[in-house]
Amino acid sequence: NPNILVITGSLPEMRELEMALGEATHIPVRNIPYLKGFPVSSSLLQSASLPKNASFFGIAAPILSYDEVRVDLVPEDIKLKKLIEQRAKDLMRTGVLALVFFVLIFFILITKIYFKSAYLKSLDSRFKVLNTEAQKLESDFEKISLMKNYLFNRGFSLEVLTELYDVSGLDLELNDIRFDEQGKFSIRGTAESMSAVFSFVDSMEKTKYFKDVKTKYTTKRKEAGRDLTDFEIVCDLKKET
CATH class of the missing domain: 3.30.1360 (Gyrase A; domain 2)
Incomplete structure (x- = not known):
């Protein structure tokens, strides 16, 4: 059961109707001006309110339900063509974005490879310098070891011969x-x-x-x-x- 009845339109002509509905149905009746519910300018609202015995509700109501009452006269093949074109545009946009993404990833990988290669070259050049110095140090160490061994053996030989002479x-x-x-x-x-x-x-x-x-x-x-x-x-x- 309804809780309230709403009357709109030419309200001055509906005073008696409002009272009659209330007495007959025992349901609260409210009269609401319909123009306040439309997004129109104040000047247009004032102009539409001048005729007291006329109602523009029948003309204005379809504006609020335009999406439900409008009639689409575009042929189905045109709609299908537009849909295919839109899908093609979306697919092309997706393809371009995917291509840009892969190019970006490829560029990042190439950049990393380049910097790693440059770093490895730097390490290789440092290693060559250090390797040259290490070889030089190793050669010097071998010379020193040979000289030390020679001097040690020479001294040891003299000690052995001296001991042999004594016994x-x-x-x-x-x-x-x-x-x-x-x-x-x-x-x-x-x-x-x-x-x-x-x-x-x-x-x-x-x-x-x-x-x-x-x-x-x-x-x-x-x-x-x-x-x-x-x-x-x-x-x-x-x-x-």
Whole structure:
């Protein structure tokens, strides 16, 4: 059931109708000027309000419902053509945006690759300079190591020969002394007796320069009426660092 009845149009002519509707239906009745609901200028509103016994509601009402009451006379094929054209424009716009997006991504990637390549070239040039300096330092270090090793070995050789001279007796004659970088040491000589050879071996074992002292061979012979013993002794050198 309605809660209120609204009357509009030529309101001065509807006073009696308003009262009659109210008495007949027992529903509140309101009269509302229709011109206040239209977006028109004040001068036009004043002009339309002058005729008291005339109503322009029938003419003005379609303005508010223009979208519902308008009649489209455009043929369907024209509508379809416009729709296809609009879709084509939208598709072209989408394609252009996608192309711009891919070009932008490609440009960003190319920029990153360029800067990384430039950075790698910079690192490569620095590495070449550092590598040259490192090679020079390595060469200098090798020279210093060789010189140090030479001086050390030279001093060590003198120490070994001095120690060997101290432990050898007067009854020994050393004819050949050899040693290599691996620390292998050998002595060839002649002794007046076999016991002198064994004593010499024992003396070498007690020094700090010789280890694993062994007699490789001993051979007896006579020379000018004397008994002589030729020998060869081998051992390892104990090089102190």
